[in-house]
Amino acid sequence: MKLDVRKTCIICLISVCLFLLTACKGNTPDDSDSKPTVTDTVTPETTAVSEIAKPVEKVTYDVSFNGCYGINTPADAVKVQGEAFIIPEDAPTRKCYTFTGWYVPDEPEKLYLPGDSYTSDCDTEFLASWKLDESTDDPALGTNLISLSGKREDTFVTDKYYYYEGDEFFIYFDKDLKIPGDFCDNIALIMDQLEKETGLSFNCPGVVPAMSSAESFFGKDDPWKNISPGKKVLIYVCADRENACYISSAASNGRYLDLFKCELFSDELWNSVPDYRNNPEWRSDYISYYDVAHELTHTLTSRYLEGTTYITSEGSADYYAERVLSALKERSEDFSKSYQHFTDFNKSTTIAKKITPETAEDIFVTDFSDVDFANRGDEYTFGRMLFEFITERYGETFLKDYLVEAANRGLRSEFTYSTQWAHEPEKHAQLIKDLAGEDVFKEFGKWYQSGKYSK
Numbered sequence: 001m002k003l004d005v006r007k008t009c010i011i012c013l014i015s016v017c018l019f020l021l022t023a024c025k026g027n028t029p030d031d032s033d034s035k036p037t038v039t040d041t042v043t044p045e046t047t048a049v050s051e052i053a054k055p056v057e058k059v060t061y062d063v064s065f066n067g068c069y070g071i072n073t074p075a076d077a078v079k080v081q082g083e084a085f086i087i088p089e090d091a092p093t094r095k096c097y098t099f100t101g102w103y104v105p106d107e108p109e110k111l112y113l114p115g116d117s118y119t120s121d122c123d124t125e126f127l128a129s130w131k132l133d134e135s136t137d138d139p140a141l142g143t144n145l146i147s148l149s150g151k152r153e154d155t156f157v158t159d160k161y162y163y164y165e166g167d168e169f170f171i172y173f174d175k176d177l178k179i180p181g182d183f184c185d186n187i188a189l190i191m192d193q194l195e196k197e198t199g200l201s202f203n204c205p206g207v208v209p210a211m212s213s214a215e216s217f218f219g220k221d222d223p224w225k226n227i228s229p230g231k232k233v234l235i236y237v238c239a240d241r242e243n244a245c246y247i248s249s250a251a252s253n254g255r256y257l258d259l260f261k262c263e264l265f266s267d268e269l270w271n272s273v274p275d276y277r278n279n280p281e282w283r284s285d286y287i288s289y290y291d292v293a294h295e296l297t298h299t300l301t302s303r304y305l306e307g308t309t310y311i312t313s314e315g316s317a318d319y320y321a322e323r324v325l326s327a328l329k330e331r332s333e334d335f336s337k338s339y340q341h342f343t344d345f346n347k348s349t350t351i352a353k354k355i356t357p358e359t360a361e362d363i364f365v366t367d368f369s370d371v372d373f374a375n376r377g378d379e380y381t382f383g384r385m386l387f388e389f390i391t392e393r394y395g396e397t398f399l400k401d402y403l404v405e406a407a408n409r410g411l412r413s414e415f416t417y418s419t420q421w422a423h424e425p426e427k428h429a430q431l432i433k434d435l436a437g438e439d440v441f442k443e444f445g446k447w448y449q450s451g452k453y454s455k
Contacts, residue, residue, distance in 0.1 A: 058082075061123050065102070068128045070094035079124070084117035092128050100228070102126035108210055109230035129228035132163060146173065152332065154181035157266050161223050168202050169233040172224050176239045176269040180287060182332065183264075187235065189331065190293050193324045194300055199400045203231050204254075204303040211255040217246075233257070233299055239265060243275040250295040254302035257295045263287055286337040289328075290346075293321035304403040305411075309425045310367045310376075315383015316399060318346065319391075322384070347454070351378035357445035364432075364441060367425040385453045389444045394436045406431055 059081035067073040070092035079085040091099045091114055101111030104124055111129055112118060132145075146162035148154070156162075156179045164171040164184045168191055171184055195201055208231050216222045217238045224234075234256035240246045250257040262276070262283050270276045270283065297317040307313060325339035353363050364386070368379045391398050411427050433440055447453065 059121075061121060063123075064125045065092075066125055066127045067092040067094070068130065070097070070099065070128045070130070073128070079118070079121070081121050084119050087112050087114050087116045087118060087126075089114045094128075094130055096133050097130040098133060100129045100131050103129050103228055105210065106207060108207065108228050111228075127228070132224065146179070148179065148184055149181040150185055151181040152334070155179060156181065163224065166232075168231075169235055170224075170229055171235045171237060173237050174239045176241070176266045177237060177264050178266045179237075179264065180334075183287065186287075186289060186332065186334065187292065189328055190289060190296055190324055191233070193327050194293070194296055194320060197320055197323045197327070198297075198300065199397055200300050200304060200403075202233060202300060202303065206303075208255055208303060209253045211251065211253070215251065216256065217258045233296070235259065237261070237264060239269055241269065241273065243273055248291045248295050250298035250302070252298075252302055252307045254299050254306070257299055259292065259295070261288065261291070284337075287334040288341065289335060289338045290321055290325060290342050293324045294318060297321055301399070301403060304400075305407050308403075308406065308411075309364075309428050310369070310379040311364055311383040311386065311425075312402075312428060313383075314380045315385075315387050318380045318384040319387040320399075322346075346380070346384075349377070349381050351381050353378065353382075355382070355445055355448045357442040357449075360445040360448070361429060361441035364429050365425050385448060386444060388453055389447050390432070390436050390440065393440070393443070398435065401435060402431065405435065 060078040061081070063077045063079050063085060065073040065076070065088075071094070072090065073092045074088040074090045077085070077088070087102060093099065101113050103109075103111055104120075104126060112126065118124070144160070144162050146156065146158075146164045148156060148164070158173045158175050158177045158179065160175055162173045164173070166184060166188050169187060171187065173179060191202060210228075211234065216225075216234075217236050218224075236256060236258045238246065238258055238260055240260050246258070246260045248257070248259045248261070262270075263286070265276070265283070276282065294317045297320045298313065301308075301313070301316060322339075322342055325335060325342060328335040329339040330336070353359065355363065363382060368376065368382075371378065387399070394401075406428065409427070409431065411424055411431070429441070437443070
């Protein structure tokens with residue numbers, strides 16, 4: 001058979017094409033069998049983002065400064081809760097005074113100086129504390145620091161206002177007084193002895209209330225107003241220039257006392273007032289320290305309890321005045337004569353009401369409130385003897401224990417002759433019985449009738 005070369009070539013070419021077509025199709029994935037290619041991806045780790053906290057608004061407190069007659073006080077400010085407030089460096093100024101610091105009314109004895117920290121979280125008013133300059137040229141003030149020799153015979157006549165500062169007291173002297181050189185030293189002796197006798201302290205726990213200038217004998221013209229004495233006692237020695245019959249007295253808040261003593265009046269004052277000049281017997285030849293010790297006892301006890309009853313207040317003051325004078329009678333002629341006069345006069349008095357075991361408690365509860373003020377005085381004698389008896393029976397701590405417990409019981413402490421029953425004598429009577437025994441008043445009546453009290 002004769003081959004057709006042309007046909008043969010065509011057939012071969014077709015075969016090759018089919019072969020190549022089949023080979024290419026085998027390497028191409030079938031659409032029905034193919035799966036999508038999965039590519040591994042790395043998911044980034046999610047980081048938690050905290051919600052941004054809103055800033056907390058801080059609590060603030062108002063701070064102000066009262067110059068107390070000073071000028072150039074710092075501007076008002078604010079204190080942030082929980083943060084210390086720094087006292088500004090700017091200090092006020094005042095003529096004739098030296099600035100000693102700032103204080104707050106609740107803590108008059110604590111002074112804050114410029115640069116100090118204040119941490120209490122409350123609205124606060126700082127008050128300026130001032131110390132009178134030792135000498136001034138201000139004719140309206142005319143106040144100077146007095147210097148005394150310590151010797152009785154070295155007298156100092158005050159032609160203007162003077163003052164003296166002791167460890168526990170300030171003494172402010174009126175004009176027209178003749179001051180013995182040992183007067184201030186003797187005041188210090190009395191205060192020290194009172195603390196020994198009573199077990200109490202003028203530097204008492206707690207805060208001593210501030211005194212408004214209207215309370216003092218000098219009133220709004222008080223040249224020593226706005227001085228912050230801390231817990232020091234303010235003693236005003238005053239001149240009764242018109243014989244207005246002022247008597248020495250102590251404030252019921254324990255801050256100050258006024259002393260009126262004829263024996264301290266200057267010769268010029270004495271001779272210029274007819275009532276004084278015509279009654280020379282009013283002016284003794286010694287300084288009587290009885291009323292000083294009496295009023296200072298009031299001051300001391302009032303710092304623990306602001307007033308009690310007529311009997312307990314005046315009785316304790318008389319009782320401890322006697323003890324102080326007895327302890328100091330060898331220290332000076334004035335103390336000796338003061339004690340002798342107390343013994344001769346105060347202890348010679350009797351009371352109108354009969355003291356018996358049956359009446360003693362009733363007298364205490366009545367508290368002589370039924371007696372006219374002008375005829376008062378029996379509460380001194382009755383109270384002094386009662387304190388003598390109870391101290392002998394109970395012990396030397398009676399007064400202190402009594403005052404502390406009265407304060408704990410919240411007994412009302414208003415003390416005024418003008419308002420009857422402002423205080424609560426029946427509750428004070430119960431307190432005394434709780435401390436010294438239920439029969440204390442009956443036994444006191446027996447003790448009185450036996451004449452065992454000191455005379």
